[in-house]
Amino acid sequence: MIHRMDKLRRALLLLLVCLLLGLPSAAEDTEDPAPYIRVGLYWGDRALEGANLLNYTGSGYMLGYFDRDLQFVPLMRTEERAISMLKDWSLYYVGGQYVSQGSSDNIRVGCYHIRLGSYDSCEEAMEEASAYSDGYVGFMNGTWYAFCGSYLSQSAAESAAASRGVYGAAVTASSRCVTVVVTGTDRVIFQFDGGTETSLGVMPQPDASGERPITWFRGYKYYGGFRYTRRDGGNLTVVNVLEMDDYVCGVVPYEMSPSWPLEALKAQAVSARTYAASQLHKHESSGFDLCNTTCCQAYLGVNVNAPDCEEAVRDTSGVYVTYDGAYADTFYHSCDGGATENSENVFYEAIPYLKGVRDPYESHVTTGYEHWSYVYTADEITWILQNKGYKCAHIVSVTPTYTEVGNILSLRFTDSAGVSWTFSRSRASTILNSQTYNRIIHSQRFTVTDADAEQAFLCVNGTDTRISDNDALCAVDGSGQVRSIGERGSLTVITAAGTETVPLNGSGQAVTSDRFLVSGSGWGHNVGMSQYGAKAMAELGFTYDEILKFYYSGVDVG
Ligand SMILES: [Zn+2]
Structure with a gap:
């Protein structure tokens, strides 16, 4: 029945x-x-019953x-x-x-x-x-x-x-x-x-x-x-399917403080939207476009009450950064410490709009990473390399090379037997990281010098005001041409006592010491937009498209 x-x-x-x-x-x-996007929330090992x-x-x-x-x-x-x-x-x-x-x-x-x-x-x-x-x-x-x-x-x-x-x-x-x-x-x-x-x-x-x-x-x-x-x-693989702008609303407050100026938030919104559009299908093998972690872009839905972020997204709806008609890879990082870097000097691939630019704006705001430094003993460097699997003897010298804008391009370590190991691009900034010694190299903008040598620096007019960026200095040469002094090699100056040679950070010059000073600025990979730089530019009155065009060379914003 x-x-x-x-x-x-x-x-x-x-x-x-x-x-x-x-x-x-x-x-x-x-x-x-409005285009839609599939954002993975739980998948793989984290898939849900x-x-x-x-x-x-x-x-x-x-x-x-x-x-x-x-x-x-x-x-x-x-x-x-x-x-x-x-x-x-x-x-x-x-x-x-x-x-x-x-x-x-x-x-x-x-x-x-x-x-x-x-x-x-x-x-x-x-x-x-x-x-x-x-x-x-x-x-x-x-x-x-x-x-x-x-x-x-x-x-x-x-x-x-x-x-x-x-x-x-x-x-x-x-x-x-x-x-x-x-x-x-x-x-x-x-x-x-x-x-x-x-x-x-x-x-x-x-x-x-x-x-x-x-x-x-x-x-x-x-x-x-x-x-x-x-x-x-x-x-269950759980995917959030939503409109692109709703997604971007969920990204911006986690990638940039919602209290920052509106034009900086707009630059972040356009950057995040363009990044998403250029990376669609990144997780296609798992059945979605982007994931919700920093592997793609941090995304935690609409939890943060951030009306300015929402306004920044809605005001720039449909705006993307393009180069030659294609979505640009709008990489961004926290702060560049003074200069961004060519993509090929960090990630290997040369991308025409990801060019290193000297950043005169970022220093207008406090980043918390204006300066960081560590002293490594030769023993510590030897241990770190050995612990990472390199069969080196005692390291006796480090030879840094620098890029056009003064970021690290490579580090060569030479041991007492005369054998060398060279690490380039992003590997040059990560090779010295050590949990044991609690050392983290925060960016690719750093120098390696002899910690026991007197540090060379330039002052102006006999004052003690140090020049932090030698490349901003220019001189008139014998033919009347104005040239940038640069930050490598050495500089000859005429003083009351005669001529004096001042060494600058040497590119390709071996630093031989028992103690090495690693001194840097910035936080992140140095490619593309500096978020703190965007904040500074917004505070200085630049619009979001001017900010984007400064950090992404030769792009269209629209
Ligand atoms: Zn991802």
Whole structure:
């Protein structure tokens, strides 16, 4: 005998409205030209057994999938405000999450179900499912099904079907199936299996205010929708699918202080947007565009209350940095310490708009990294190299070479046997890092000198005002030409006592010592925009496009 549900339960279930008919195709909606982006939130080792959603603002969700253009295709709607997406597995509700380890005291959602039949439409499947208190519908590879129950084993499902008098097959779903339940219960709302082509999509719905919904997920609030993908029986890869500008709103406050000037925030917004556009598909093998960590750009949804960041993003909507018509790789870093660097001198690849520029602006603001220095003994350097696998004897000299703008290009270490090891570009700045000695080289802008030698410096007019940037000095030579003095080699000056030679930082000159002074400024990789420099330029009255064009040589901003 089939158990018929009471009227109340039937009314509740029918709140799950079928949406296959009567809805305009989302793909026909061309009013919003904003591009969409897929941001990985949990994937790989961090993929989830269960993922809860809770409306912060909004009322319920559409369940469906995202098509190839990332347009959401709705299949049905639920008014439930708290739903959980689960891998179709036997899970226990423990401590507010669905996990595979639990006890019989916990609420359980089994992965064996009674399949009632297949149907041509959601309505037909819903009609059948609504006859059971634990009935629900599923959309499996394009076909609608009605199910009831969730049991921990095949035999439990079979005996339940027999004892309940239900005519249906005890089944468990494929390794790609995702189950949607009401959070904190074992009440199944929906099951989805899109095969290899599509994954379950969940789109939060606006409430009566009509404002864009915001949704809680694992302690953070998000705009946009979510996508849940299982591969080969694994856990759920959770992806936030949202408009580019909503994503950029979620990046800017984590990459730059929301209290900084608006033009700096706009430069950061355009930079972050362009970086995202140029790096789309970076994580395609995991099924999304960018991840939410600093591997791509830090993104934690809309948690930070940052109205200026929001304004910076909206005011620059659709603006990108381009070079020769293509999105630029808008690398940025915290502070350059005086000069940025050619990309090929840091990352190996020469990119025409990533050129080292001397930065006269950054020093107008406090970065906290104006100057840092360490003294390394020769023993320490020897130990660090040996500990990193280089079979060197006692290091006796270090030979630095510098780039055009005075950043480090390479370091050559020579041991007592006369054997040398050379580290270039970014390796030159990381080779001296040591947890043991608590040394971190913060940027590629540093010098290596003999710590025991008197440090050479230039003063002006007999005062003790030191010139920090020799390259800014010019001299008129014998032919009347104005030349930059540069910061390498040596400088001959005429003093009251005659001529005197002042050594500058030598490029390619070996420093032989027992103690080496490593002295630098800045924090980051020195390529592209300095964020503190952008702050300084904004405070000095430059606009965001002027800031971007200063740090990215020869680009268009628009
Ligand atoms: Zn990434």
